[in-house]
Amino acid sequence: MVSDNLKVGVFICKCGGNISDVIDIERVKESIDADVIEEYTNLCSINGRKIIRDKVIGDELDRVVIAACSTQSHLKTFQAYVQPLNPYLMDMANIREQCSWVHSTTDDDFNQKATDKVITLINASIGKVSKSEPVDPIVVQTPNSAAVVGGGISGMSAALSLGKQGIKTYLIEESPSIGGHMAKIGKVFSPVKIAEECGLCLLNPVLNDVVWNENIEVMTNSKVVKANRRAGSFNLLVETKPRYVDSEKCLSCGDCVDVCDKLIPNDWNDGLTNRKAIYKPFAQCYPDSYVIDIDNCDKCGDCKRECKMDAISFRRENEMIPLEVGSVILATGHKLFDPDLRPEYGYSRFKDVITQSELGRILGVNGPTKGKFQCLSNGEVPKNVVMIQCVGSRDDTPNGHKYCSKVCCMVALKNANIIKHKYPDTNIIICYTDIRTPGMFEKYYKHAQASGIRLVRGRPGEVGKKDGHLVVRVEDTVKREFKELDADMVVLSTAIEPSEGTNEIAKIFDVSQSEDNFIKEANPKIKPVTTDIQGAFVAGTAQDPKDITDSILQATASASKVSEIVSNGIEIEPFIADVDYEICDLCGECIEVCKYKSMSIEKDRIFIDPMSCSGCGNCIAKCDKNAISINGNIDEMIFSTIDGILKDKKPGEKRIIAFLDDIGYTAADNIGINRLSYPESIHIIKVISVNRVMPKHIIHALKTGADGIFIGEYPGDLLYDEIEHNMKKIRREIEMNNMNPERLAFSKVYIPYFSGLARKFIEFDSKIDEINDLAK
Amino acid sequence: MDEKFEHGSLDLAHFIMNDIKFAQGENLLKCVQCGMCTSACPGAQHSDYNPRDMIEYILEGDNSIIESEDIWNCFYCYTCHSICPVGNSPCQANQVLKQIAIDEGIADEHLRPFLGFGDSFLNHGMGGIPQNFFKEMREDIGEDWWEFKNHLDDVRTQLGLGPVYPDDDSIEEISTILVKCGFKDRVEKIREIKDYEK
Numbered sequence: 001m002v003s004d005n006l007k008v009g010v011f012i013c014k015c016g017g018n019i020s021d022v023i024d025i026e027r028v029k030e031s032i033d034a035d036v037i038e039e040y041t042n043l044c045s046i047n048g049r050k051i052i053r054d055k056v057i058g059d060e061l062d063r064v065v066i067a068a069c070s071t072q073s074h075l076k077t078f079q080a081y082v083q084p085l086n087p088y089l090m091d092m093a094n095i096r097e098q099c100s101w102v103h104s105t106t107d108d109d110f111n112q113k114a115t116d117k118v119i120t121l122i123n124a125s126i127g128k129v130s131k132s133e134p135v136d137p138i139v140v141q142t143p144n145s146a147a148v149v150g151g152g153i154s155g156m157s158a159a160l161s162l163g164k165q166g167i168k169t170y171l172i173e174e175s176p177s178i179g180g181h182m183a184k185i186g187k188v189f190s191p192v193k194i195a196e197e198c199g200l201c202l203l204n205p206v207l208n209d210v211v212w213n214e215n216i217e218v219m220t221n222s223k224v225v226k227a228n229r230r231a232g233s234f235n236l237l238v239e240t241k242p243r244y245v246d247s248e249k250c251l252s253c254g255d256c257v258d259v260c261d262k263l264i265p266n267d268w269n270d271g272l273t274n275r276k277a278i279y280k281p282f283a284q285c286y287p288d289s290y291v292i293d294i295d296n297c298d299k300c301g302d303c304k305r306e307c308k309m310d311a312i313s314f315r316r317e318n319e320m321i322p323l324e325v326g327s328v329i330l331a332t333g334h335k336l337f338d339p340d341l342r343p344e345y346g347y348s349r350f351k352d353v354i355t356q357s358e359l360g361r362i363l364g365v366n367g368p369t370k371g372k373f374q375c376l377s378n379g380e381v382p383k384n385v386v387m388i389q390c391v392g393s394r395d396d397t398p399n400g401h402k403y404c405s406k407v408c409c410m411v412a413l414k415n416a417n418i419i420k421h422k423y424p425d426t427n428i429i430i431c432y433t434d435i436r437t438p439g440m441f442e443k444y445y446k447h448a449q450a451s452g453i454r455l456v457r458g459r460p461g462e463v464g465k466k467d468g469h470l471v472v473r474v475e476d477t478v479k480r481e482f483k484e485l486d487a488d489m490v491v492l493s494t495a496i497e498p499s500e501g502t503n504e505i506a507k508i509f510d511v512s513q514s515e516d517n518f519i520k521e522a523n524p525k526i527k528p529v530t531t532d533i534q535g536a537f538v539a540g541t542a543q544d545p546k547d548i549t550d551s552i553l554q555a556t557a558s559a560s561k562v563s564e565i566v567s568n569g570i571e572i573e574p575f576i577a578d579v580d581y582e583i584c585d586l587c588g589e590c591i592e593v594c595k596y597k598s599m600s601i602e603k604d605r606i607f608i609d610p611m612s613c614s615g616c617g618n619c620i621a622k623c624d625k626n627a628i629s630i631n632g633n634i635d636e637m638i639f640s641t642i643d644g645i646l647k648d649k650k651p652g653e654k655r656i657i658a659f660l661d662d663i664g665y666t667a668a669d670n671i672g673i674n675r676l677s678y679p680e681s682i683h684i685i686k687v688i689s690v691n692r693v694m695p696k697h698i699i700h701a702l703k704t705g706a707d708g709i710f711i712g713e714y715p716g717d718l719l720y721d722e723i724e725h726n727m728k729k730i731r732r733e734i735e736m737n738n739m740n741p742e743r744l745a746f747s748k749v750y751i752p753y754f755s756g757l758a759r760k761f762i763e764f765d766s767k768i769d770e771i772n773d774l775a776k
Numbered sequence: 777m778d779e780k781f782e783h784g785s786l787d788l789a790h791f792i793m794n795d796i797k798f799a800q801g802e803n804l805l806k807c808v809q810c811g812m813c814t815s816a817c818p819g820a821q822h823s824d825y826n827p828r829d830m831i832e833y834i835l836e837g838d839n840s841i842i843e844s845e846d847i848w849n850c851f852y853c854y855t856c857h858s859i860c861p862v863g864n865s866p867c868q869a870n871q872v873l874k875q876i877a878i879d880e881g882i883a884d885e886h887l888r889p890f891l892g893f894g895d896s897f898l899n900h901g902m903g904g905i906p907q908n909f910f911k912e913m914r915e916d917i918g919e920d921w922w923e924f925k926n927h928l929d930d931v932r933t934q935l936g937l938g939p940v941y942p943d944d945d946s947i948e949e950i951s952t953i954l955v956k957c958g959f960k961d962r963v964e965k966i967r968e969i970k971d972y973e974k
Contacts, residue, residue: 394861458810458815459810459811461816461817475811480829
């Protein structure tokens with residue numbers, strides 16, 4: 001089947017037994033037709049590279065087939081190993097995830113059916129590469145700029161790293177000052193030191209560095225309201241609310257505050273104190289100037305009259321600022337669980353039931369009590385403090401969060417330690433389900449125990465009042481004893497949940513969210529800062545609950561990712577639409593039909609955005625003039641892959657072809673990774689988009705011996721409805737060719753729901769058996 | 777006791793999970809013994825009943841919990857059910873345990889207080905609060921309730937509704953079914969238990 005003048009080399013990987021324990025490699029080598037056939041224990045190793053490269057150069061190979069693992073794990077590796085051959089003249093036959101891992105070993109011999117399948121898959125790849133053409137990956141350069149959304153410790157750390165690498169950075173913060181939650185924490189715990197450190201003292205140098213870095217532009221009172229991905233850049237629209245106080249003129253004298261008579265609960269103190277309508281968020285805030293909370297201001301003008309610098313003006317409008325940046329880092333942070341959603345703990349009923357965050361403010365020297373530890377009801381130092389863990393975390397009931405908020409054990413131990421050191425006579429009990437202080441934090445846990453902090457293992461059911469003081473009702477599960485713990489103060493360790501800003505920004509940028517509404521990484525294991533939108537990264541508590549150290553780690557990691565793009569551009573698979581400008585008459589039909597919105601007219605030409613074009617081929621079908629093609633000879637490659645799969649089909653043998661795109665292919669890999677199984681008759685062909693599988697391909701496959709065709713599509717794909725609709729047409733066409741239309745199956749695929757895909761393979765295989773029986 | 781459930785296995789847990797009275801599925805297995813149920817359980821505050829402990833017996837495969845007297849101190853307030861952080865329901869598991877005990881005939885004496893419900897079906901053709909509870913309910917809920925209860929048919933007539941109880945023919949039919957299926961015999965057998973003291 002390979003044209004006579006093309007020399008093909010096939011390299012088979014044993015994968016240290018992962019493949020060769022199930023597959024009879026010797027028989028495979030005897031059964032395939034290629035110019036060079038090699039096997040090796042680990043083809044992906046450096047030795048493997050030598051074997052491949054020596055053969056490619058020495059035997060002047062034109063095409064290469066690597067029969068090994070999934071393209072998901074080693075495509076890039078082998079594309080590099082076949083150099084100087086063009087990377088797209090190599091194809092990988094997936095004989096591990098989609099063969100040896102899903103078809104088990106028979107008693108003592110190799111699995112013969114699976115061995116047959118390996119031969120077939122290699123033939124398919126030989127067929128595919130025989131039609132492949134050399135193409136080069138497209139590299140899109142991006143502007144040397146970035147936007148960081150969110151000005152907390154994550155956003156500031158990311159911006160600072162970007163600025164120091166010479167990248168123009170816009171740090172966009174919704175509130176009037178950068179600083180975030182860390183500014184109000186007071187004392188912070190550190191992973192190694194058995195001590196609490198001053199949060200603001202650690203934060204201030206970072207804040208100053210951000211302010212003084214010439215590459216960073218801090219935009220406060222601002223939020224991103226619109227974002228568009230266009231080729232290598234993001235076009236953002238930022239709405240900036242006026243401060244009504246000119247930061248340049250304001251001297252921070254505070255005279256304006258004295259004359260303002262509005263009182264508004266002060267966020268910075270968790271509402272434990274009030275502030276005025278004109279205020280400064282906190283002493284070390286940036287910009288270091290006053291601001292008017294216009295929603296709570298009645299515009300009496302007293303402050304304006306009082307200001308000697310004439311810095312105040314009420315005649316200011318919201319401003320819309322367009323920005324074009326190469327990358328974005330989303331660092332929109334978290335908020336805390338509303339304790340009123342657990343009414344049994346009486347947060348709103350009892351003044352002395354507070355949150356850990358409020359306790360942090362009470363203990364802070366810059367807080368409402370100037371650092372004096374006291375009950376909110378009577379101002380006395382509490383004798384008995386009970387802390388309740390997991391309020392809203394590890395909680396399956398409505399409004400609760402199933403996850404562990406990760407930091408609350410350390411927060412509770414920290415606050416308990418601070419109290420115990422200053423007020424040794426105060427008894428502190430922490431009611432917990434499990435104490436989670438991994439790594440070095442364990443030392444801090446022991447330190448807290450040594451300070452005399454008591455731990456009761458049990459999750460309290462209720463906080464009540466008895467004889468004028470609070471009682472926490474809990475079962476001491478270790479002692480199997482129901483207890484009513486007396487308390488002057490009860491502190492709730494509330495869960496961390498995604499902020500409203502995080503929810504909004506996910507929608508604006510169209511990045512996926514996890515089931516808990518945090519921003520989802522592309523892969524939680526190996527791509528922890530990448531989102532599923534190219535060039536958009538995530539850092540800090542916008543992604544999941546984490547402490548300050550982890551937030552900074554992720555922030556600087558995401559800054560490195562931005563730097564990678566700035567230095568090398570974004571590499572894109574080249575199989576995208578291409579327009580012949582000689583033929584194109586700019587009718588614009590293709591723009592209409594493109595579901596990915598990647599086509600537009602620019603400078604009297606159809607412009608195709610390589611970032612968003614999926615290579616689905618919808619435009620090809622729509623173009624009357626045949627002016628559009630897709631790079632890479634895809635049509636012919638699908639035909640020759642089908643021919644390869646159906647080569648040497650024996651009588652009575654059953655071969656089913658499954659066409660899957662990236663998502664379906666990954667789901668199929670997951671079946672193997674999780675060692676589920678499905679019949680050997682299933683042969684998977686990876687396509688750029690299942691839309692590229694045309695009726696002619698399907699009819700051809702069925703006519704030349706395929707027993708069934710399975711097409712899987714991710715329902716989230718923009719083309720899903722269209723493809724599902726097309727299936728009816730294709731079935732009619734199959735019927736017109738005197739074949740059973742039921743031989744074509746169409747199914748939804750999801751990456752996490754791999755067991756469902758395995759089940760569908762099994763069901764389709766037995767359905768094909770029935771159809772074959774009927775046909776006899 | 778029961779050979780159906782192998783000691784030390786998850787047999788008992790799986791039996792409960794598959795029972796129609798238990799609607800929480802595998803959440804039963806997710807219990808981390810946090811004790812929130814016991815912390816809020818009125819039964820636990822006034823007796824040795826401990827829902828957390830009961831779940832631990834089930835998960836341990838310790839079938840002796842079926843014979844425990846303590847499980848009869850749960851009266852289905854469903855507090856544990858509504859607050860359980862893993863979506864388990866100790867009170868529903870409790871119902872299945874009690875049913876196993878009843879089916880094995882080791883719980884007849886615990887059924888005596890509920891005889892009134894059975895009588896209500898036999899005499900009125902429908903379930904209702906047994907008369908032996910009236911005195912305490914009148915004290916707890918108050919005279920308004922007593923008034924309302926005694927004049928329920930008047931109220932219903934004014935609202936254009938029919939009487940509360942089915943007509944005599946229907947009652948007769950229901951009663952016949954209950955006699956034929958052995959319900960009446962069972963009620964009478966339980967009534968014969970003399971040594972039950974409240």
